[in-house]
Amino acid sequence: MPTVAIVSQKGGSGKTTLAIHLATAGAYAGKKTVVVDTDPQATAAAWADWRGDFLPEVVTSPPARLAKTVEKLAKKGADLIVIDTPPHADASAREAIKAADLVIVPTRPRAFDLHALEATAEMLNYVGKEGHVLMNGVPARATKMIEDANARVVELGLKVCPVSFGERAAFHHASGDGEVATEIDPESKAALEVQELWKWTAKQTGIKGGKGGGKKKA
Ligand SMILES: Nc1ncnc2c1ncn2[C@@H]1O[C@H](COP(=O)(O)OP(=O)(O)OP(=O)(O)O)[C@@H](O)[C@H]1O
């Protein structure tokens, strides 16, 4: 059963934002998606509390229990598991990468953030898995910045995710209200970017059918 790990050693790169938006897009596409929050900060779990009784399901798991948690969710019939991980935590990142069929590494396209990619690249190499780097918080008209950042990604032996997220207030506002961008503005650029990410992820993991958008909470 497809499992996606969202991993980045850098704090604030957008891991939780990505995890909750991807899983919610999957839920709107009619898939049973579950976020597994392995971060002691439990940000995704807090988002689920604010959200109330709406999809997707969010469960917490210490990294040492992650493999068991994924196994149990698979038995319960999950279609897609999205693992959110903490920053600066090698053991958590390693366990998530081991459990994953697809690893997405969000990063801001800035020097310090790109530098932090080295640690994630080393870990992926160590476990023997590929990582797709998603540029997050991309400023408008930053073509050269993105070209340079993508070149660095390739130098590090990582893959460039064909989807990127701009710097969009909708991501920020929605998360703080227990919602996702598509729910506060289905026509927003943020909503379209999430839609693209869902389509790409579904293709990468072999999940069939379903549009990942929606106007109301599922
Ligand atoms: N594309 C974006 N546009 C605007 N704001 C964003 C974007 N991505 C993330 N943010 C905001 O940046 C902050 C950090 O994002 P987030 O919590 O998802 O990062 P994180 O990698 O999970 O952080 P941590 O490492 O602490 O777990 C949040 O306030 C979030 O709303």
Ligand SMILES: [Mg+2]
């Ligand atoms: Mg987080």
